[in-house]
Structure formats: structure tokens, C-alpha cells
Amino acid sequence: MRQGARLPQLVPALAAVAAVRTAHAPALSDELTRIGGTPPTTPSSTTETSATPPATPGATPAPxxxxxxxxxxxxxxEHSADSAGRAAAGQSGYRAGLLASISAACTAAHTVTLAGQAP
Incomplete structure (x- = not known):
């Protein structure tokens, strides 16, 4: 089976992975704020997210x-799971648990949810 033919079947699995990753984002952002760091900014639906200048009339937009x-x-x-796991090992309490949870979720996502999708 060609990979392109399999992609629509992956939509539910990818949506599940996205939902888990999205759920972790506010907890991680809140913890960064709590410890005095500045969480990365995320564009809201009302903010302009394009860093490119306005299109020139008649110009072909970039794909x-x-x-x-x-x-x-x-x-x-895999990279996120490894990174969060290494970071968790150097922490304690809530922070260690949060990072371990993120590592476990990423591991489950690539070993269970997306099992067999990479060579």
C-alpha cells in the first residue's frame, strides 16, 4: 500500500496525538510562568501570524x-519523549511528574498510537 493512500487512515491517530500534546501545553506554560520563566508566545486567532510582507498584487503566493x-x-x-524524560530526571515534585507525563505521552503516541508508521 502506498503511503499516500494510508494518510487518511492516520487522521484519527494524528488528531489524538495532537489533542494530548495540546493538553500538555498549558500545563507546561503555567509551570514555566510559575518558576519565573517566560513561556513561548503562541499566536491567538486574533493576531496576525504572518512574518511575511503583504502580497504584491498579481504575485503568485508561495505554496x-x-x-x-x-x-x-x-x-x-521520540525526540520529545527523550528530551522530556532527561529533563524529568533532573527535577523533583510536580515538575518531575509533569515532564515524566509528557515523556510517557510522547512514548505512547509513537509506540502505540502511531505504531508501524515509521520504518
Missing amino acids: APAPPTPQEVVAAL
């Missing part, structure tokens, strides 16, 4: 970037 392949998603989740 949208290609979405990541399933293999790239799995690799990113």
Missing part, C-alpha cells in the same frame, strides 16, 4: 509547506 510525514511525526515524538 504552503508540506505536512510532515508519519515518519517525521514519529521522530519528533
